[in-house]
Amino acid sequence: MSGVLVVSENVGDWFVANWLYEAVLRDVKAMLVPGATLSALEAGMEPNMKYLDLGSWSREQLGELLRAAEQAYAMAERLDPGRFRDPSFYPDFLTAFRELIELLRKHPALI
Numbered sequence: 001m002s003g004v005l006v007v008s009e010n011v012g013d014w015f016v017a018n019w020l021y022e023a024v025l026r027d028v029k030a031m032l033v034p035g036a037t038l039s040a041l042e043a044g045m046e047p048n049m050k051y052l053d054l055g056s057w058s059r060e061q062l063g064e065l066l067r068a069a070e071q072a073y074a075m076a077e078r079l080d081p082g083r084f085r086d087p088s089f090y091p092d093f094l095t096a097f098r099e100l101i102e103l104l105r106k107h108p109a110l111i
Contacts (some may be wrong), residue, residue, distance in 0.1 A: 007103045016104050019089075020096040021050050024069075027076055027097075031068035037061045056078030059109045066104045073097045 003021025005014040014026075025045055034036040040061060044052025051062060076097060081090030104110070 001050065002024040004052070005100065006051075006053040006055060008054065008107050008109075010050060010108055011103055013058070014096075014100045016033065016096045016099075017018065018054055020093060023093055024072075024097050025052075025081040027050070028065070028068045031071045032074075035064075037068075041065065053054045058082050060107050061106070062107055066101070066107075066110060069104060075100060 001018045001027075003016055003018050004024075005021070007014060021047070025041065029038065029041055029045070032041065037057075037060075040057060041052070044050070054065075057065070073094075076094060081087035084090055084093070
């Protein structure tokens with residue numbers, strides 16, 4: 001199974017394995033304060049739904065998501081890969097995280 005985050009029609013989608021989708025978005029979620037952005041992110045993290053479309057998100061929400069992703073990634077780089085059952089997966093986690101950030105940075109509303 002896989003998770004999909006639709007960034008924008010012009011930019012593309014972030015399409016990753018379920019475990020990557022859950023791990024990355026869980027870290028991003030931890031950086032968000034309660035509010036509309038957090039609620040919208042949580043909607044795409046429901047157990048049976050690994051799909052999130054940013055098409056209706058405001059510029060402010062997209063900016064909050066990008067900042068949270070950048071903060072979470074910086075923290076993830078400093079953490080021990082041992083937080084994963086199999087630390088050999090950590091490089092894939094960081095790669096997927098960077099790919100999400102790059103897609104978000106290309107979103108037309110944030111350029």
